[in-house]
Amino acid sequence: MVLQAIKYSRGQLEILDQLKLPHQEEYDHVYSSTDAWHAIKEMRTRGAPAIAIVAALALAVELVNMKLTPVAEEVKVFIMEKLDYLVTSRPTAVNLADAARKLRKTVEDASVAEGANGESVREAYVAAAEKMLIDDVSDNENIGKHGAEWIVSNTDAGKKGKVSMITHCNTGSLATAGYGTALGVIRSLHAKGALKHAFCTETRPYNQGSRLTAFELVHDQIPATLVTDSMAAALIRLKGESENIAGIVVGADRVAANGDTANKIGTYSLAILAKHHGIKFLVAAPRTTIDLSTKSGADIVIEERPGKEVTLVKGPRHDGATLDLAVVETVSIAANGIGVWNPAFDVTPAELIDGIITEVGVVEKDSNGVFHLEHVFEAEGTQNKPSTIGGI
Numbered sequence: 262m263v264l265q266a267i268k269y270s271r272g273q274l275e276i277l278d279q280l281k282l283p284h285q286e287e288y289d290h291v292y293s294s295t296d297a298w299h300a301i302k303e304m305r306t307r308g309a310p311a312i313a314i315v316a317a318l319a320l321a322v323e324l325v326n327m328k329l330t331p332v333a334e335e336v337k338v339f340i341m342e343k344l345d346y347l348v349t350s351r352p353t354a355v356n357l358a359d360a361a362r363k364l365r366k367t368v369e370d371a372s373v374a375e376g377a378n379g380e381s382v383r384e385a386y387v388a389a390a391e392k393m394l395i396d397d398v399s400d401n402e403n404i405g406k407h408g409a410e411w412i413v414s415n416t417d418a419g420k421k422g423k424v425s426m427i428t429h430c431n432t433g434s435l436a437t438a439g440y441g442t443a444l445g446v447i448r449s450l451h452a453k454g455a456l457k458h459a460f461c462t463e464t465r466p467y468n469q470g471s472r473l474t475a476f477e478l479v480h481d482q483i484p485a486t487l488v489t490d491s492m493a494a495a496l497i498r499l500k501g502e503s504e505n506i507a508g509i510v511v512g513a514d515r516v517a518a519n520g521d522t523a524n525k526i527g528t529y530s531l532a533i534l535a536k537h538h539g540i541k542f543l544v545a546a547p548r549t550t551i552d553l554s555t556k557s558g559a560d561i562v563i564e565e566r567p568g569k570e571v572t573l574v575k576g577p578r579h580d581g582a583t584l585d586l587a588v589v590e591t592v593s594i595a596a597n598g599i600g601v602w603n604p605a606f607d608v609t610p611a612e613l614i615d616g617i618i619t620e621v622g623v624v625e626k627d628s629n630g631v632f633h634l635e636h637v638f639e640a641e642g643t644q645n646k647p648s649t650i651g652g653i
């Protein structure tokens with residue numbers, strides 16, 4: 262059965278509560294923009310693409326189930342206000358702001374069309390939001406295809422045989438509408454028979470790796486091993502050759518115009534490790550994550566989250582032998598009174614990134630070490646052409 266973080270049919274939306282994974286698979290109903298805002302803020306749903314899709318679909322559900330005014334302008338104003346509210350839920354991932362921008366344009370156009378009324382504006386919005394859900398899965402499958410082809414063809418490990426990859430955080434079906442971005446690349450390598458092993462990092466403090474990526478890899482029966490974040494360096498140094506580790510592939514929350522990439526905290530240190538050990542460092546992201554209006558990583562707002570997410574751990578009781586799902590406990594793992602710094606993301610400079618894998622191909626730096634990301638928005642027709650674009 263395919264893992265679904267988002268269950269949608271017109272007028273109804275459910276999200277898999279990711280705070281309860283991996284031990285409990287429970288869905289929460291989302292009836293409104295307010296429900297979505299809180300689900301995103303609390304990280305019951307998370308992942309740059311998934312955040313955008315859940316927000317867009319929650320407003321679609323609200324619109325479908327409400328008594329609608331027949332006046333086009335009034336429905337437009339209602340939608341604009343809800344989109345402005347939804348984008349305040351989490352600041353770093355650009356996908357939500359990008360989706361809101363596109364949906365505002367759709368609604369603006371619908372509201373001035375010939376014969377426009379409340380119903381036609383609502384329909385235009387709902388159709389556009391539903392298309393985002395469908396497009397994301399196909400984008401991820403293309404990211405997986407391009408990324409797997411690039412790794413096999415452009416790494417020393419790929420030329421030797423089956424490759425191993427390291428990945429950070431969760432970038433799979435639980436972070437998107439399905440298949441995933443960086444984890445989609447790993448899925449594609451596995452499907453091609455080109456994957457030796459996947460290594461996923463725990464990804465403290467929310468533990469997206471140990472709770473979510475490990476869950477997905479076990480679900481898909483992909484050969485995989487969990488390591489703590491602090492083990493990554495030793496893993497590469499001691500097992501890089503024997504495991505034929507080709508590189509590290511991660512997702513992204515926002516890729517700036519120069520290629521600097523904001524992603525889960527810990528990504529930057531992995532990029533330094535890759536550079537030091539001479540393995541590839543790859544970012545996998547749909548074009549909805551590329552933000553040409555942000556010049557560089559210095560301009561990206563990094564979300565800081567509550568200190569208790571570092572000092573407290575919540576989960577079902579385990580006595581060392583058996584798991585008791587009926588008892589959920591919260592335990593403190595830090596000294597009382599200690600200060601906590603908890604940035605949810607960091608920025609990896611473009612100089613440490615070997616390629617940015619998108620649904621239209623892999624962007625490499627030119628001979629001057631510069632990414633030309635504008636090409637990916639001109640590359641509509643290159644869906645199935647060679648997987649390297651932009652590199653000169």
Ligand SMILES: CSC[C@H]1O[C@H](OP(=O)(O)O)[C@H](O)[C@@H]1O
Nearest residue numbers: 307308309432436512513524525
């Ligand atoms: C394809 S998910 C992209 C990105 O989102 C995750 O952040 P969070 O779990 O806080 O929503 C992580 O940074 C992933 O790499």
